[in-house]
Amino acid sequence: MTTTTRTGGRPVDAETIDPVAAERGILARQGGKAQSEWRRRWRRFRSYPPAIFALGFVIALVLLAIFAPLIAPYDPYDTSPRLRGDGPSREYLLGNDGTGRDILSRLIYGTRIALAVGLGATAIAVSIGVLVGAASGYFGGKVDLLLSRIVDTLMAFPTIALLLVLSAVLTPSIPLVIAIIGFTVWASYARVVRAEVLSLKERDYVLAARASGATSSRIIVRHIVPNVIGVVIVLASLAIGGVIIYESALSFLGLGVRPPEPSWGRMLADGRDFIRNYPHIMIAPGVFITLTVLAFNLLGEGLRDAFDPRGRR
Amino acid sequence: MLRYVAVRVVQGAVVLALISLLTFGLIHAAPGSPISLLVGEARVTPETIANLERRWGLDRPVWEQYLVWLGNVVTGDFGQSITRTGTPVTEMIGEALPYTLRLNAAAITLSIAIAIPLGIMAAYRRNTMLDYITTATSTLGVAVPNYWIGLLLIIVFASQLGWLPTYGAGAGWRSYVLPVTVLAFEEMAGLIRVTRGATLEALGSDHVQTARAKGLRERSVLTGHVVRNALLPIVTVLGYRIAFILSGTIVIETVFAFPGIGRLFSDSLFNLDYQVVQALVLLLALIVVTGNLLTDLTYALIDPRIRIAS
Secondary structure, eight states: OOOEEEETTEEEEHHHHOHHHHHHHHHHHHOOHHHHHHHHHHHHHHTSHHHHHHHHHHHHHHHHHHTHHHHOSSOTTOOOGGGTTOOOOSSSTTOBOTTSOBHHHHHHHHHHHHHHHHHHHHHHHHHHHHHHHHHHHHHOHHHHHHHHHHHHHHHHSOHHHHHHHHHHHHOOOHHHHHHHHHHHSOHHHHHHHHHHHHHHHTSHHHHHHHHTTOOHHHHIIIIIHHHHHHHHHHHHHHHHHHHHHHHHHHHHTTSSSOTTSOOHHHHHHHHHHTTTTOGGGGTHHHHHHHHHHHHHHHHHHHHHHHHOTTOOO | OHHHHHHHHHHHHHHHHHHHHHHHHHHHHOSSOHHHHHHTTSOOOHHHHHHHHHHHTTTSOHHHHHHHHHHHHHTTOOOBOTTTTTOBHHHHHHHHHHHHHHHHHHHHHHHHHHHHHHHHHHHHTTTSHHHHHHHHHHHHHHHSOHHHHHHHHIIIIIIISOOSOSSSSTTTHHHHHHHHHHHHHHHHHHHHHHHHHHHHHHHTSHHHHHHHHTTOOHHHIIIIIIIHHHHHHHHHHHHHHHHHHHHHHHHHHHHTTOOSHHHHHHHHHHTTOHHHHHHHHHHHHHHHHHHHHHHHHHHHHHOHHHHHHO
16 A cells, blocks of 8 residues: 555545556566556545445345345235224334335335336436437537437436436336336436546547547547446446435336335335324334435445546545 | 527527427327217217317317417417316416415425524534434435325324315315425425535535634634525525426325325326326426526626636
8 A cells, every 4th residue: 555644534445646647657567467457546545435335235225135035024015903003012113004015025125116216227227328419429529419409408307307208108117117217327327428428539649549540439448438437337336325305206206116015115105194193103204215225325435436536526 | 608608598498399399299199099088988070079189170180280389389388188178278277276386395395494504513513412313314304205204294184183184175274384394304304414414515615624623613613604605506406496396295285185286297197188298298398407507697697606617
């Protein structure tokens, strides 16, 4: 590790101050570019403690989703009228909801929906965004004009309103919820990628490649994409949290994931019906949504540090 | 400058045209014909249905329906509500709009009054307790679903303490306290981050160092050089945000059963009252497009680089 000085409460190593010199030094020592680059990114990521906690939390969520049947103490769909609205107890750690289902088990199964929607919709949105943004920025001219108007149109649409109309029209299943969100929120990523590609296109090495006769597709694959990938990873990790909030809001309003599926937003809607008599029902799902969104956002900030050492918080 | 304005206005018009087309297409594709909703369980002859279709213009080809609708919209006629038969959509929006405007005006004012000074102080006293608490709160604020905060506030202040009404707008200013708090909190979280970032940027710039080197008092440096330069990006972001806030109230108005346009939107959606939904989507989009246009123009007016680059 290079000399670490403390500036502004967080350790900042020499390379952050002078990336070029640092790269030379590290290259000389390790003699491998690809390896050292990821190693340096990992070190910058690690130097932001909240991101480490976030990473741990996300890994825990993934495990929870995969092993839900083994971890959940009860069947998430099993209603027992006897337990209706019971508060937390030794057998039912978070209590029971308005129809007597175990809240903890529903939360654990809900992880599956949250992650599927969060990751799935983000994957769709970022893929479309990268394709459209790259085409728009790289080809310019008429293509750019057309694609930019489409992007403008989507961005002028109030997102929640569009999501609500689409969900009402399509009465979606979970895969359809994923598609609806993915196809609605991609526009802002297209805009970022377009700007990035526009600036990359003018760099010397791209001009040099073109001068030496490289085809457009080769330039895109070899020179543009590898340089945009950092921005895309950061965008994607920051997008997941937003997508999870959209899904929960849709399900909360009764238009996203349908009952009896244990979506966290849906659980909040169930809890709302009993807000006077059993307020405990809607505490835990909200806490879970908040922590999950927070974790993905902090992960994104850590990744931004890792991929863009000059950016500061 | 005139050329820039012209280009931007045309772009805005194109976007609005595309939105109207998309909205109309979406609503048209929606299941459940408005006629069956209107008729309900009542037994009717095919003639009655044909008559109704003729009256609402549903027997004509789709593109003709679109053009008729667009023509009406341009002249300010959004048609009539189907659930509240005969009531013009414009009248329904006119009833709801003042509630939403009051709600949002209060929320935006509150969030600006708190977030901007707090963001500036957090950046100025970077890495102090104040900064940590401010940053942590705004990070948390971005992650919390706003409707959940609404529910928690209802439990504490309406259900348990009984200080404020649970829903509706029937209790004068007391009805506004909870929804305004939720909206302002959400808005503050984002605004604090932008303000803090912009102030940090300004603090690190050369002219601030020069001002300090000249021996200017810290107070003058802060107000005259740092804040002035930080305000430009803040105002820009704020301009874009305000346009979007209106649509952000959809969920909150539904949670508090607040009779504004957000509530009208979700109610109409559930009642399949598509005339109202269409009108509202178009109205919200119009606000966003106009808001963005005004922000861009203001920015171009202040910063000549932007109009030259375009």
